[in-house]
Structure formats: structure tokens, C-alpha cells
Amino acid sequence: MERQHSLSGLWLPLITPFRDGQLDTPSLRRLVAHYAAQPIDGFILGATTGEGMSLDDDEIRALLAITRAVLADAGRPIPIYLGLSGSDTRKLIKTLQHVQDWGADGYLVACPYYTRPSQRGLLEHFSALADSADRPILIYNIPYRTGVNLGNETMLRLAERTNIVGVKDCCADPAQTFDLIRHKPSGFAVLTGEDPHFYSALSSGADGAILASAHVYTSGFAGIGDKLSAGDQPGALADWRRLADIPRLLFSEPSPGAIKHWLWRTGLIDSPEMRLPMVPVSAELARKIEAAMAVADQP
Numbered sequence: 493m494e495r496q497h498s499l500s501g502l503w504l505p506l507i508t509p510f511r512d513g514q515l516d517t518p519s520l521r522r523l524v525a526h527y528a529a530q531p532i533d534g535f536i537l538g539a540t541t542g543e544g545m546s547l548d549d550d551e552i553r554a555l556l557a558i559t560r561a562v563l564a565d566a567g568r569p570i571p572i573y574l575g576l577s578g579s580d581t582r583k584l585i586k587t588l589q590h591v592q593d594w595g596a597d598g599y600l601v602a603c604p605y606y607t608r609p610s611q612r613g614l615l616e617h618f619s620a621l622a623d624s625a626d627r628p629i630l631i632y633n634i635p636y637r638t639g640v641n642l643g644n645e646t647m648l649r650l651a652e653r654t655n656i657v658g659v660k661d662c663c664a665d666p667a668q669t670f671d672l673i674r675h676k677p678s679g680f681a682v683l684t685g686e687d688p689h690f691y692s693a694l695s696s697g698a699d700g701a702i703l704a705s706a707h708v709y710t711s712g713f714a715g716i717g718d719k720l721s722a723g724d725q726p727g728a729l730a731d732w733r734r735l736a737d738i739p740r741l742l743f744s745e746p747s748p749g750a751i752k753h754w755l756w757r758t759g760l761i762d763s764p765e766m767r768l769p770m771v772p773v774s775a776e777l778a779r780k781i782e783a784a785m786a787v788a789d790q791p
């Protein structure tokens with residue numbers, strides 16, 4: 493079975509900068525240039541962290557085009573996946589056709605939300621998407637957001653398809669994650685999207701992570717993966733002990749408010765603006781973030 497490609501390492505689900513209600517393209521260029529110089533292995537655009545649900549088609553096309561161009565200028569042609577979601581299989585198939593010339597290398601597709609389909613429904617849903625997609629699909633299993641858990645039996649059947657290249661695993665059940673890692677076929681990637689479980693997922697054999705927290709201390713998070721791959725478990729654990737409070741802080745109010753606040757305070761973006769129903773962080777969290785930013789002792 494020849495897979496379209498295999499995914500691993502640290503992927504960044506990029507925030508989408510806004511200013512005065514518009515996509516803030518100068519900030520976007522600055523951000524992408526910054527992360528192009530960091531040890532990341534791929535970008536996800538327009539997913540949860542990227543506030544994809546509140547972006548229109550023109551904005552998504554601009555996001556993809558600008559990110560691609562800045563990466564090319566930086567000489568770092570890393571893959572770019574686009575976040576997609578929906579609960580109507582037919583509409584999602586049309587969306588896949590609609591976006592096919594927009595320049596994504598693959599799609600991160602969330603489980604259908606709200607309607608809570610059965611495992612058979614999920615199997616048929618993702619099979620139909622895989623049949624019509626022209627690029628690889630990474631499944632996004634996040635039951636606490638969608639209301640439905642794609643179980644391992646179903647996942648392993650989907651993993652037989654060559655263009656379903658992996659899962660962004662946010663099932664929040666370490667036993668389910670570990671069983672999936674144990675039984676998955678080679679080339680099917682398990683990338684954790686549970687920021688607090690980053691170290692434990694990688695230690696259990698996950699192939700990598702899609703980690704919103706890695707907007708800050710990017711090389712520190714990447715270094716933990718590198719150390720584990722090199723067999724330096726004590727070094728990785730020591731680094732994780734220093735970084736483990738960061739995800740907790742960044743997710744203490746609905747994400748990506750805290751990340752945007754941090755990036756704004758460092759000057760990487762011009763505004764911490766969010767689109768409703770998401771709102772910027774409270775004054776109390778802003779104070780905590782600024783205190784954390786002042787701590788220099790991070791890997």
C-alpha cells in the first residue's frame with residue numbers, strides 16, 4: 493500500500509491575525525516569516541486555532557496564497573494543510589471540489605459535529621470524502637468539540653485508505669490513543685492535538701503533534717520531540733517540566749485568545765482581535781500571560 497505521504501514532527505495550527513475586522517495581511521506575512529525560521533514541519537491553516545469557522549472564501553484563499561509565498565521566499569516549502577469541517581457529507585464533498593485549486597497540500601477534516609452519527613455513519617462519511625478528495629486527508633478526532641468519538645476500529649478501517657494519511661488525535665483518552673498507536677499501519681500518522689498530553693503522547697509513540705501552544709517557545713517544543721527521537725528521554729522530560737504550564741495557561745480561556753494576546757505583546761501581530769463569538773482574553777489572564785512572558789527560564 494503506497495501512501496500519498498507520511499506526516500510527522502511538529503505542525504503549527506497558525507492563528508489568523510485580524511485588524512479592524514479584516515484579515516491582517518502584514519501581520520500574517522510577519523508571522524509566517526517568523527515561523528519559517530523555526531523548526532516546524534508543517535502548517536495547518538483555518539483550523540480551530542485559525543478561527544476557520546469565521547473565515548470567508550476570499551480570506552482562506554489569501555491565507556493560503558500568502559503563506560505559500562512567504563515560505564517560498566524563505567526557502568522553506570513545508571506542507572500546508574487546510575482545516576475543513578461540516579456535518580453534511582454531500583456539502584463537504586462539494587467543498588473539497590471547491591477548494592481544490594486553492595493551493596493546500598492536504599486537508600484536516602473534523603468529524604461531523606452536532607448530529608452525533610454512528611460509527612458506520614462516520615466510516616461512510618470519511619470514505620466518501622476520501623473517494624472525492626484530490627489531496628490527502630488527516631482526520632481530526634475531537635469528541636469534546638464535535639460530540640462524537642471516532643473509535644479505533646473505525647479509524648483502523650479508514651487507515652487502510654492510502655489518502656487518509658493520519659489523525660489529529662484529540663480523543664482525550666490516553667488508552668484509546670495508545671491502542672491506536674499500537675495497532676495502526678505504518679505510514680498512518682498519529683499526531684496529538686492535546687497540548688497538555690504532548691510529552692506523554694510522543695513518549696507513547698505518537699508520530700508528532702499539531703500544537704497551538706508551539707506558537708510560543710517553538711524550538712523548545714520541537715526540541716522535546718527531537719530529544720525523544722534521539723533516545724534522550726531524561727533531557728526531553730526536563731524540558732517538558734519547564735514547558736508543561738504553558739499549554740495550561742494558553743488554554744485557560746477559549747483558544748486562541750491567549751495565544752493572540754502573547755503574540756501581540758511580542759509584536760508579531762498588530763492586534764489580538766478575535767471574531768465573535770470568540771472574544772479577547774480577560775484582564776486577569778492578560779496579566780498572567782505578561783508575567784509568563786517575563787520568565788526567561790524556558791528551553
Ligand SMILES: O=C(O)C1=N[C@H](C(=O)O)C[C@H](O)C1
Nearest residue numbers: 505539540541685702703704
Ligand atoms: O487548531 C487546531 O487544529 C488545534 N486544535 C486544538 C483545539 O483547539 O482543541 C488544539 C491544538 O493545539 C490545535
